[in-house]
Amino acid sequence: MQAWVIGNWKQNPATSQDVNILLDDLLANVAKKDQTTSEVSNRCQLMVAPSFIHLAAVSACLKDSSILCAAQDISAHSPSTGAYTGDCSAQQVSDTGAKWTILGHSERRQYHQESQDCLLQKMTHAINQGIGVVFCIGETQTQYDVKETLQVVDEQLSVIKALLAQQPDSANLLAERLIVAYEPVWAIGTGKVPTVEEVSKTHQHIKQTVAGFADSLGSMTVLYGGSVNADNADSFAADAMIDGALVGGASLKADSFLAIANAFDRASL
Numbered sequence: 407m408q409a410w411v412i413g414n415w416k417q418n419p420a421t422s423q424d425v426n427i428l429l430d431d432l433l434a435n436v437a438k439k440d441q442t443t444s445e446v447s448n449r450c451q452l453m454v455a456p457s458f459i460h461l462a463a464v465s466a467c468l469k470d471s472s473i474l475c476a477a478q479d480i481s482a483h484s485p486s487t488g489a490y491t492g493d494c495s496a497q498q499v500s501d502t503g504a505k506w507t508i509l510g511h512s513e514r515r516q517y518h519q520e521s522q523d524c525l526l527q528k529m530t531h532a533i534n535q536g537i538g539v540v541f542c543i544g545e546t547q548t549q550y551d552v553k554e555t556l557q558v559v560d561e562q563l564s565v566i567k568a569l570l571a572q573q574p575d576s577a578n579l580l581a582e583r584l585i586v587a588y589e590p591v592w593a594i595g596t597g598k599v600p601t602v603e604e605v606s607k608t609h610q611h612i613k614q615t616v617a618g619f620a621d622s623l624g625s626m627t628v629l630y631g632g633s634v635n636a637d638n639a640d641s642f643a644a645d646a647m648i649d650g651a652l653v654g655g656a657s658l659k660a661d662s663f664l665a666i667a668n669a670f671d672r673a674s675l
């Protein structure tokens with residue numbers, strides 16, 4: 407199975423100049439490694455998600471490269487245009503050349519009170535506009551402490567079930583355009599990580615759950631996210647249930663981002 411390593415740049419870098427430096431670094435290192443070693447190859451698909459203000463420029467810059475580009479969110483209100491100040495639609499994202507969007511990141515759920523209904527709207531608009539979705543789910547520290555992880559992910563995954571109930575014909579489309587990222591909220595940006603065994607069990611549960619929604623979702627890509635770095639990536643990559651990583655902090659430096667990609671690349675050998 408192809409691994410995915412996705413960089414969520416969040417509200418970074420600060421300036422277009424810094425974005426260009428990061429992109430130049432990424433592209434130079436990907437090209438260098440492709441030429442001199444077999445370390446980074448097609449076994450690991452790279453993708454980066456810049457902020458909306460940088461999306462069109464990054465997308466244009468990556469157009470002829472092997473690195474894909476994603477938005478970090480899309481509007482729930484309209485798939486195309488409308489009076490929704492501050493929003494960006496799936497159609498507008500698509501127009502930049504970006505082919506994917508992250509949805510349901512815990513920071514969006516926390517700071518923008520994104521509900522299940524809101525995420526269903528967003529996912530519907532994305533899929534109908536041909537935008538792939540990296541759907542983030544995961545429990546808080548409190549929920550982890552009282553062992554509610556599987557209950558929480560089941561509740562969050564019900565958005566996919568609801569989409570299929572509304573549009574049964576989208577099952578095959580979802581199989582190609584939906585990735586689940588399991589991100590325990592308490593592990594994001596904290597340096598704390600669950601054990602690989604815990605992640606593996608949760609991923610197995612996620613894979614079984616979505617396969618129960620539709621046969622075509624039987625081989626769903628499930629990524630782990632939360633304080634993945636160059637030092638711990640090998641241990642996550644070694645587990646067959648972990649198909650890649652969604653990376654925040656460590657995606658802001660080409661070296662650490664590509665070291666994580668290399669770990670997943672080696673593990674798929």
Ligand code: PEP
Pocket residue numbers: 414589593594595596631632633634652653654655656
């Ligand atoms: C994230 O925000 O999706 C994330 C995984 O962040 P970090 O890698 O910094 O924990």
